[in-house]
Amino acid sequence: MGMTMEAQEARKNYWRQYRSQNRERINAQRRAWGARNRDKVKEYQQKYWERKAAAGNVRLPWSAYGITEERYQELLEAARSGEHDAEVLSAALKADRLSAGHIILSVMEGTSYEHLEFNEKLGRCPVGRTNFYGLRRLFFHYLDEALNGAQEAERHE
Numbered sequence: 762m763g764m765t766m767e768a769q770e771a772r773k774n775y776w777r778q779y780r781s782q783n784r785e786r787i788n789a790q791r792r793a794w795g796a797r798n799r800d801k802v803k804e805y806q807q808k809y810w811e812r813k814a815a816a817g818n819v820r821l822p823w824s825a826y827g828i829t830e831e832r833y834q835e836l837l838e839a840a841r842s843g844e845h846d847a848e849v850l851s852a853a854l855k856a857d858r859l860s861a862g863h864i865i866l867s868v869m870e871g872t873s874y875e876h877l878e879f880n881e882k883l884g885r886c887p888v889g890r891t892n893f894y895g896l897r898r899l900f901f902h903y904l905d906e907a908l909n910g911a912q913e914a915e916r917h918e
Contacts, residue, residue: 763879763881818895819857819892819895820892820895821898822898832905839904840868840869840904845904849869850865851907853868853900855903856896857899860896863877864897877893
């Protein structure tokens, strides 16, 4: 069983206060480690920027995807109906493999990031709040594409 929200908040507050009180010592340790491990720092930075480049900009607004409030509601209903489970799973995996389970849970149950940040079954969400909601918008974009593609295929049959 996981920690209660109160326990999580207490832990966050403890570490926030600890880092605040020991900021200079922590920064000195980080600088010393970086000086001793220049090759690792370079490797980690390269991996970080490669992941960033591969992910693209996940913080785009709804307007960038051309999804109106009405279309969003339609997509939400379609996802929750259970008739398009394959498309929902595909769209979530396409948006972000690591966050797919959290995205699906958020969409299907209307659960906010704050309640998904740590989930009993899925564990900790691998992205922060802002990126999570960006990935959720990207999920709806992919779902929109999939459902529009399915409708086009039905028309041509």
